[in-house]
Amino acid sequence: MTTQCKQSAPLTNLLSIDVEDYFQVSAFEKVSPPTSWEEREWRFEANTERVLELLEDSGVHATFFVLSWVAERCPALIQRLVAAGHELASHGHGHRRINTLSRDEFRADIRHAKQHLEQVSGTEVWGYRAPSYSISRQTSWAFDELIEAGYRYDSSIFPMRHDFYGMSDWPRFAGFAIKDEQGGWQAGEPTDGQACLRELPISTLRLAGKNLPIAGGGYFRLLPYCVTRWGLQRINQQDGQPFVFYLHPWEFDPSQPRMQGAGWKSNFRHYLNLNKTQPRFKKLLEDFNFSTIRDGLGLAQT
Secondary structure, eight states: OOOOOOOOOOOEEEEEEEEOOGGGSGGGTTTSOGGGGGGSOOOHHHHHHHHHHHHHHHTOOOEEEEOHHHHHHOHHHHHHHHHTTOEEEEOOSSOOOGGGSOHHHHHHHHHHHHHHHHHHHSSOOOEEOOGGGOOOGGGTTHHHHHHHHTOOEEOOOOOSOOSSOOOTTSOSSSEEEEEOTTSOEEESOOOTTOOEEEEOOOOEEEETTEEEEOSBHHHHHHSOHHHHHHHHHHIIIIIOOOOEEEEOGGGGOTTSOOOSSSOHHHHHHHHTTGGGHHHHHHHHHHHSEEEOHHHHTTGGGO
16 A cells, blocks of 8 residues: 655745836836837837736736836726736836935825826725835835835835845845834834834745845846746745746837847846747746735735
8 A cells, every 4th residue: 555645735926017118117217218208109008918818818817016107098908907807006107216216206106106006997006016126225214105105015125136126135035024113124023003014025046045036027038947947946845935926018029119328238138038038928827826916915805
């Protein structure tokens, strides 16, 4: 008589899509100011529709962090993604990194974005993700403003080092940002009456004592898919944690217009392997289980 080891059920990971157009990314902010956006070719609607079709084919729901700039110009797109069962969350209004804004400007940005997204969609917006993951130690006051604006969770911290973003000492998995007695913000477990916000960092792979990017964006296009899959499986199996994956609709668009004057590093990051995003994404949806962030955090039941 033989015995069989009972295998644990696969973890449900969290899938997120940051909806901005190709000319709004931080890598192009010096050559594509907001004053030029109205004159550029808009491709966000068709590219987001492409993502929605892929998700529908796979029966997967995701969280869409959407710029209210996008929602103002195409409210029907927002209504379609909500009707399809996806979670709508805020990416702010005009994709300006927090460290380029005053506190008053940030307050106005996140409140306008939340109000407009809710007005267009008819649903409550609970989540926020800063452009380029730009909540840092220097801008931790953003947590105060997010709470005051009515957000229930944040997914803006990337626990690694990068020239645009990163808080390498922040915990790698979901928890809380809590306000300490000195008025600063740290990771930890809140006590009664302590100001706090759910924080869902972008997932990293821990190797050789360092946090390495593995869960989306340009890294998904740079690394062979077998490496990405191995790293994500390691998070599920060795860490025993779900991972947070992210992509942008413009990453599914190899034919997008080329921006001029941005420099080799920005061009490399933005245009590398755009033609590989869609087939790799299909494999990702086959290889892992996914849900929205709101469902993954259990907020939908509260």
